[in-house]
Amino acid sequence: MKNIFFVLVFVASLLFVACDNNEEARNLYFKAVELYNEGNYSQVKATTDSIKIVDNTAFDEIRAGLQLSRKAELAINENTMLYADSMLKILQKETEQKLKDFDLIKNEEYQTSGNLVYKHDPNRDSQTKSCLRVYVTEDGEFVLLSVHSGSSAIEHESFKLSLNNGSFILSDAIPYDGANNYRYKINGMNVETITHKEPKTLAIAQFVIDAKGAPIKVSYDGKKPYSFTLEKSTRKAIIESYELAEIIKQTKKYQRNEAIASQTIAILKKQIEEHKGDSI
Secondary structure, three states: OHHHHHHHHHHHHHHHHHHHHHHHHHHHHHHHHHHHHOOOHHHHHHHHHHHHHHOOOOHHHHHHHHHHHHHHHHHHHHHHHHHHHHHHHHHHHHHHHHHOOEEEEOOOOOOOOOEEEEOOOOOOOOOOOOEEEEEEEOOOOEEEEEEEEEOOOOOOOEEEEEOOOOOEEEOOOOOOOOOOEEEEEEOOEEEEEEEEOOOHHHHHHHHHHHOOOOOOEEEEEOOOOEEEEOOHHHHHHHHHHHHHHHHHHHHHHHHHHHHHHHHHHHHHHHHHHHOOOOOO
8 A cells, every 4th residue: 555655656756747838838929929929030939948857747737838839939020021121222212322333334244244434434444554454244243454565674563552651452363364464565565464353352442442632653573673652533533442342242242141030931931821720
């Protein structure tokens, strides 16, 4: 009899603990419901994940929590879609306005993507003058070209921008390769053109912006020293091109966010429908 009594007491104690844990699990679920109703979707999943930790046998609460977590994730992605859509509308207007000052240069024979060149840059196609040229790819990459034109070659591989206060920035060094760094003669003049790409070009553009109109010296690093003062027209072309590149990048980012959110929403809606009975 004593053995039976102790067994009954033991079983009763287990049931008591289970019920106690189940109550804690249920309280967590309703806390998650409260968070969901408040629109605090990011905290819903963390709360529902705790249900299984508190009691991994609280199956009803665990299933209901998973369903609530799906609904919270759905709400997050729907908000992402709405925000991305509103931002894309703003960016579309900014892009249309900016593009009025740019020409799209594209050779259909060999280019799949064209380059956007600032219309008001007098050096945009220069091969007879040492200068910095700039363009933006249709994908939003900001590109600078350091051009040297003279009676003798200097074979430069990089350049430096410097201010009178001693601050400066160096470009990346681009070794001669006949592609990104190439040299040729035209009308008896030695022409050198180096193509500089991101991410360093972004820092160079920011240096020009931060200079706020102060004189900028451009120095080429080659076999012979060569330097000149950056023209106002070139500064303007760099700043306008940089701003366009950033708008294009932002547009692509929100387009990507919108596409991912759209796919996620479709998956979540299907899962929610499949588990529509998982509730308390």
